[in-house]
Amino acid sequence: MTTYAPAADAAAHHHRDDLGSRMGMWLFLFTELILFGGMFLVYAVYRFGHPEQFHLAAMELNTFVGTVNTIILLTSSLTAAMSITAIREGRKGFAIGLLSMTVVLALAFMVNKYFEWGHKIELGIYPKSPEMLAKTPGEILYFGLYYTMTGLHALHVVIGVVVLLFMFRMIARDVINAQSYVRLEAGALYWHLVDIIWIFLFPLFYLLH
Amino acid sequence: MADHHHSSDTHIVGYGQYLLIWFGLIALTGITVAVAGIDLGRWVIITALAIASIKTLLVLNIFMHLKFEDRTFRIFVAVAVLTLTIFIVLTFFDYAFH
Numbered sequence: 001m002t003t004y005a006p007a008a009d010a011a012a013h014h015h016r017d018d019l020g021s022r023m024g025m026w027l028f029l030f031t032e033l034i035l036f037g038g039m040f041l042v043y044a045v046y047r048f049g050h051p052e053q054f055h056l057a058a059m060e061l062n063t064f065v066g067t068v069n070t071i072i073l074l075t076s077s078l079t080a081a082m083s084i085t086a087i088r089e090g091r092k093g094f095a096i097g098l099l100s101m102t103v104v105l106a107l108a109f110m111v112n113k114y115f116e117w118g119h120k121i122e123l124g125i126y127p128k129s130p131e132m133l134a135k136t137p138g139e140i141l142y143f144g145l146y147y148t149m150t151g152l153h154a155l156h157v158v159i160g161v162v163v164l165l166f167m168f169r170m171i172a173r174d175v176i177n178a179q180s181y182v183r184l185e186a187g188a189l190y191w192h193l194v195d196i197i198w199i200f201l202f203p204l205f206y207l208l209h
Numbered sequence: 210m211a212d213h214h215h216s217s218d219t220h221i222v223g224y225g226q227y228l229l230i231w232f233g234l235i236a237l238t239g240i241t242v243a244v245a246g247i248d249l250g251r252w253v254i255i256t257a258l259a260i261a262s263i264k265t266l267l268v269l270n271i272f273m274h275l276k277f278e279d280r281t282f283r284i285f286v287a288v289a290v291l292t293l294t295i296f297i298v299l300t301f302f303d304y305a306f307h
Contacts, residue, residue: 019279026282030289037293041300048304063242070238078231081222081272088221185274192273199264202238203257207245 018182025186029193032156036197039149043204046141053138058208060125061146062116066206069112070198076105077195080164080188090178092171099168102191106161113154117147146205153201156194163187219277230271237264 047054079101086095124131125143132140167187170176176184241260249256270276275283 022278023282023285026285030285033289033293037296041297044297045300045304048301063245067238067242071235074231074234074238077268077272078227081227082224085221085224085227189273192268195272196265196268199261199268200258203241203245203261207241207257208253 016180016182018185021182022185022189025189029189032193032197036149036152039145039152040200040204043145043149046138046145050136050138050141053136054142055208057135057139057142057146058205060120060123061206062119063206065112065116066202069109070202072105072109072112073195073198076102076109077192079105080191084181084184084188087171087176087181087184088178092174092177095184096168096171099164099171103161103164103168106157106164109157110154113150113157149201150205153194153197156197160191160194163190219274222271222274222277226271230267234264234267237267 079098083095083098083102086092086098120126126132127144127147132143135143164187167176167184170183237260241257244256244260245253269286275286
């Protein structure tokens, strides 16, 4: 194993600034926070204005599916976090195995989402449907927000999978290794953000009993 | 090799600690679902958000390594969250006094 010179020298030699890279990733995550934060704000204002109708609309959501998807995402975050430990220990195969689990869990989340949305659409619950237009303004707002916010979140899940597949390839090609793993850290940070967004979406949409 | 890490490297979190945090997150999910079945009036939303915040702190600190990062990271996160809080508080001031 390479023995490193003191930090400043090592950075100068390799032109590498892992701390700066991670900070850049965090700054990007703040833009995501504001993006979703704005939507949560819209949700809060409309819910404040139509508490009973939000409550009524939320009855249509399946708490069980929401709970399962929460557990799936939390577990996918666990394996993503563990893959960093694995790569730092030089256990390449294990890191790839853990990341594969994250990807599989992400796909399971999307499959659940597909059936969940599909079922709603079958029931005629989608924007501008006759069933929807017959509902109260609060319910229409609730479902509008439901589709927009869980939809944007699902888009982030898909992007996260693509990011993780790139990580996968870089680990396989030893671009990410025990000495250089900041890319994997950045990818995992993105994935954990997607998890945090869901941690708030879940109670706000599914647990409004 | 663990002895000669680059100074910007964060502490390596063990698998056991990750598992413990994951278990805590699952338990909190169970609690939030169980509590949702009880009619707590206006406390429903407060407990739900409190539990979500605890879960977020666990993910931020351990999964996202914030606890082991340079202090600057925590200041950044605090400023970002504070900014969002200001947006929300100001909006509700406006909304409540219309």
